[in-house]
């Protein structure tokens with residue numbers, strides 16, 4: 283996970299997110315309605331903007347190039363439980379299909395870490411094991427922070443899907459390249 287510096291919301295979201303969120307909430311409350319989610323024709327614009335600011339990396343696992351492996355826009359707080367936030371810019375993250383398996387899960391007790399928090403820093407919350415490729419919560423932090431890091435690892439499967447092995451390989455590739463550009467690699471949080 284890398285810190286995400288989010289620019290202003292697209293104008294259409296800024297103007298309509300409350301109204302569209304209320305509409306979606308009403309759809310969910312009406313069992314007879316077809317409550318399929320619609321992006322109101324804004325998916326491409328949102329996805330292109332997120333592509334640009336993440337440099338085509340997944341906001342959670344940081345895999346790259348994301349578009350090649352199936353990019354999607356994730357509702358951080360699931361739209362089934364937080365319909366009012368379904369078009370809220372701060373709730374939308376560029377995400378890979380594995381991280382999206384988080385689905386409707388959203389822990390209420392210790393929550394999840396959010397990469398666009400101003401204070402978010404990988405090394406604050408996590409410890410990376412260079413020989414196993416595994417990520418663990420940083421035990422130097424408060425109980426609350428460790429729980430949030432643990433929930434984030436579990437729900438996004440940060441140690442699943444062959445990711446620890448892939449992280450070890452990516453570091454090797456990066457450190458043996460001549461003058462590499464960090465944005466061309468996955469897992470930038472362990473490459474510095």
Ligand SMILES: [Zn+2]
Pocket residue numbers: 340341342343344345377378379380381382
């Ligand atoms: Zn991912």
